[in-house]
Amino acid sequence: MIQPLRIQGTDDTPTVILDPNPDSPRFEISGRSLPEDVVAFYEPILEWLDDYAKNPLPKTIFDFKLEYFNTASSKLLLDILLKLEDMYDDGHDVLVRWHYPEDDEDMQEAGEEYADIVEVPFEQVPYKID
Template sequence: MESLFIEATDTTPEIDFNIESGVFSIEGKAINNDAEEFFKPILSWLDDYLTAPNEVTHVVVKLDYFNISSSKRILFVFYKLNELIDSGYTVDVKWYYHEDEDDMYEVGQDFAFMVKVPFEFCEYSLYEKVLA
């Protein structure tokens, strides 16, 4: 299976799901009007990944903001990660949020409440470089 990389646009996040490192990152803005179409290949790729996953999968989420339809699809991604946990694999999420964005922190808390995947919340400032 090959890694998945989708370059960011003005309305879609960068997707970098690296099979070798086991680090899957979602970064940028998710405000595309057709979130279902954008996330369809990502969810399909995750279905394939579930058949032969790494023992440990680290997920890094650093979204500036996202719309409601993207939020739903992001939750679907986390549901797929639940399946890994149910199968005995290790999965964790690092949820990055800007220090001035309480809303993004709260949304991350909501996601963490809805899934089994453990979340770590990481605050950053504009002047810090975020390292996964």
């Protein structure tokens, strides 16, 4: 099994948890994304997913719970979704869950647009913020 990838979030980079432990799997990107160098930040994540796709769990649930991302990040988020789409095309069970604050129309729309672009099971999940 490949090693989990964990990246602690900062005020301009998201928290990333990619943990394929069969007992408690977690695949999640959350927080803010406006890294100084988007490619350098997302490259290890995309590489990790390439490795994982060779021998994935029976079901992969991938959670996006972003507060904010800039347009440069949006392109890289699509690259992640395209990798999940490839896994799904290869016959694996994949579900994307797009979490957005219930009053954030822009974040909701962003999820709907991604759902239109990639062919992968996609759930919109509104949440309340206190």
